[in-house]
Amino acid sequence: MQFRDLKTQYTVLKDEMDKAILDVVASSAFVMGPKIKEMETAFADYVGAKHCVACNSGTDALLLALKVWDVKAGDAVFVPSFTFFASAEVIAMQGATPVFVDVDKDTFNMDVVDLERKIEQTLKAGQLTPRVVIAVDLFGLPADFKAIRKVAEKYHLYVMEDGAQGFGGRIGKQKACTFGDISTTSFFPAKPVGCYGDGGAVFTDDDEWAALLESYHIHGKGSDRYDNVRIGMNSRMDSIQAAVLLVKLKAFAQYELEDVNKVACRYTEKLKGVVKTPVVPEGYYSSWAQYTLQVKDKEVRTGLQNALKALDIPTAIYYPIPMHKQTAFNYLNPSDNRCPVSEALADTVISLPIHPYLSEADQDMICKAVCEFLNK
Numbered sequence: 001m002q003f004r005d006l007k008t009q010y011t012v013l014k015d016e017m018d019k020a021i022l023d024v025v026a027s028s029a030f031v032m033g034p035k036i037k038e039m040e041t042a043f044a045d046y047v048g049a050k051h052c053v054a055c056n057s058g059t060d061a062l063l064l065a066l067k068v069w070d071v072k073a074g075d076a077v078f079v080p081s082f083t084f085f086a087s088a089e090v091i092a093m094q095g096a097t098p099v100f101v102d103v104d105k106d107t108f109n110m111d112v113v114d115l116e117r118k119i120e121q122t123l124k125a126g127q128l129t130p131r132v133v134i135a136v137d138l139f140g141l142p143a144d145f146k147a148i149r150k151v152a153e154k155y156h157l158y159v160m161e162d163g164a165q166g167f168g169g170r171i172g173k174q175k176a177c178t179f180g181d182i183s184t185t186s187f188f189p190a191k192p193v194g195c196y197g198d199g200g201a202v203f204t205d206d207d208e209w210a211a212l213l214e215s216y217h218i219h220g221k222g223s224d225r226y227d228n229v230r231i232g233m234n235s236r237m238d239s240i241q242a243a244v245l246l247v248k249l250k251a252f253a254q255y256e257l258e259d260v261n262k263v264a265c266r267y268t269e270k271l272k273g274v275v276k277t278p279v280v281p282e283g284y285y286s287s288w289a290q291y292t293l294q295v296k297d298k299e300v301r302t303g304l305q306n307a308l309k310a311l312d313i314p315t316a317i318y319y320p321i322p323m324h325k326q327t328a329f330n331y332l333n334p335s336d337n338r339c340p341v342s343e344a345l346a347d348t349v350i351s352l353p354i355h356p357y358l359s360e361a362d363q364d365m366i367c368k369a370v371c372e373f374l375n376k
């Protein structure tokens, strides 16, 4: 069994996908060109943002946004401790300081009470200037942006949405990747909408920031690419990836997002009461980048993982080490970065296979195996 079955997806989309890829090859417009513009327009329209700038990865997307805001040494950027490394890595890459915020034990997303506590702590220490909050839509569920924005406004901070896993999620009618002043996503193959390699995008409604993003992602270009007005990056999206994404977005919007939600609903129905299933608050809609259970402790988790493995059911631990415990961040003062919920989650979470093409028979087999092991 596959954890995320990209092969079946390709089989379903094969005719359209092969043609889309070969059309780019025949056009020989491999980098930039009309496919990129088409992709940017389609993705901006889908989420409801004014601008989409395609780039080379979700990590680059985050980095580009920090460059637009000139985040630098001496700045504090608030980021959840329970996330993928890239959300925090980019802060350090800019020379700024990540301040780790704990998460909510039910939604896995940024705990707004702890956010305010960490901002106050940072102000009191007087070493750093609070600039940005990066809120992550972990496992596909949008963060609590209403509450986050309130705190951000109080302290005059920018809000960035790391929607690498959140693409397709919603709060009410508003779609993920529109909740930040700048929002980002990733098209890494295993994300809700993935390409056939690395890819990412930045979304914003702000014309000036969009123009800066356009410049930063092509070597800080000015009037043309050999007129360089700032230090930028090479972070263009390949045209083949744009073509792949146009085919994928159509399937995602037509049925994949709904289908993956059906899988999650069925999982929850069958596992409720046996194990702690993921919580989707009222009015929220998840894109189910992951379906993540919480078990009692690390020992139970290892047991469950082995029992499922014996039945050829793959599982994954997202994430085994919170950011404030990562070796790469040892240089930060750890006493300032207490995140007990993140630490507990790192020991107790386990993610089940989930994707739109998971058969009901496989879903049932997985749920039966989980129930049998935990009811023992």
Ligand SMILES: *Cc1c(COP(=O)(O)O)cnc(C)c1O
Pocket: 057, 058, 059, 060, 083, 084, 086, 087, 136, 162, 164, 165, 186, 187, 188, 198, 199, 200
């Ligand atoms: C995957 C991911 C990223 C990075 O995306 P890449 O395309 O792999 O660079 C950033 N943040 C989160 C939360 C992610 O899951």
